Amino acid sequence: MKFIFLEVNKKQxxxxxxxxxNLRFRKxxxxxEFTLIKVDxxxxxxxxxxxxxxxxxxxxxxxxxxxxxxxGYLKFVxxxxxxxxxxxxxxxxxxxxxxxxxxxxxxxxxxxDDPNVCTLDRLEERSRFIIDISKVLSEKYDGKITKxxxxxxxxxxxxxxxxxxxxxxxxxxxDTLRKKSTVFFEIFNGIWTTPAKRP
Numbered sequence: 001m002k003f004i005f006l007e008v009n010k011k012q013x014x015x016x017x018x019x020x021x022n023l024r025f026r027k028x029x030x031x032x033e034f035t036l037i038k039v040d041x042x043x044x045x046x047x048x049x050x051x052x053x054x055x056x057x058x059x060x061x062x063x064x065x066x067x068x069x070x071x072g073y074l075k076f077v078x079x080x081x082x083x084x085x086x087x088x089x090x091x092x093x094x095x096x097x098x099x100x101x102x103x104x105x106x107x108x109x110x111x112x113d114d115p116n117v118c119t120l121d122r123l124e125e126r127s128r129f130i131i132d133i134s135k136v137l138s139e140k141y142d143g144k145i146t147k148x149x150x151x152x153x154x155x156x157x158x159x160x161x162x163x164x165x166x167x168x169x170x171x172x173x174x175d176t177l178r179k180k181s182t183v184f185f186e187i188f189n190g191i192w193t194t195p196a197k198r199p
Contacts, residue, residue: 034075035187039082045145045188046089051078052184053133053172054126062119065112073119077109091134091143102127129172136169149188156185163188 037044051074058070068076080086087093088105097105103123110120120126134143141147148166155162167173167181 032075034079037079037082039085042144042146043082043085043089045149046091047078047082048184048187049133049145049170050089050130051075052180052187053129053170054120055180055183057122058120060119060121061110063110063112073110080109091137094131094134095138097127097131099124099127099131102131129170132172133170140169 034047055071055074058074061073062069063073063076066073066076078089081089094102103126104115106120106123106127107115107118111118137143137145137148141151149163152158152161152163152166156164158165163185164178164181167184173180173184
């Protein structure tokens, strides 16, 4: 096997960073029930952290009845969970479930009529992400995502205690490109009273 060593082009990375650092989601992104719903901030933040965690490769996630696909369908379901203060947003409840148990509980939310015809694929993987987040929240933050946010002092990077850094404790938020973390922060910045502080 031949190994190829790659070198990071720092100048190119800086150019890209200078372009994208000022990009923001359109204001309309924040103007739907998912972001405007009036519920306890902790419940809202849990819905965001969980929904973003499982939002990847959702091209098969479709509801013809509701005319929803992908992220739109996830937002619909998690808004419903927020409205009912569902136990599926409670880390203390979720951390006790197996991936199979959580998968079975999620199926009815992502189907037209028959839970056995669930359009959210890779349920075990997605359930594992939610359970992992729940365990970390319970172990480190008393089950509260708002406690994690407060601990960061709302900095993105802060000597190991910034939002980006703290979210890396969750398996699905630990990718080096920080894609999920960035989406979380953009939604967070749209609803939190104090925007995240960039380094």
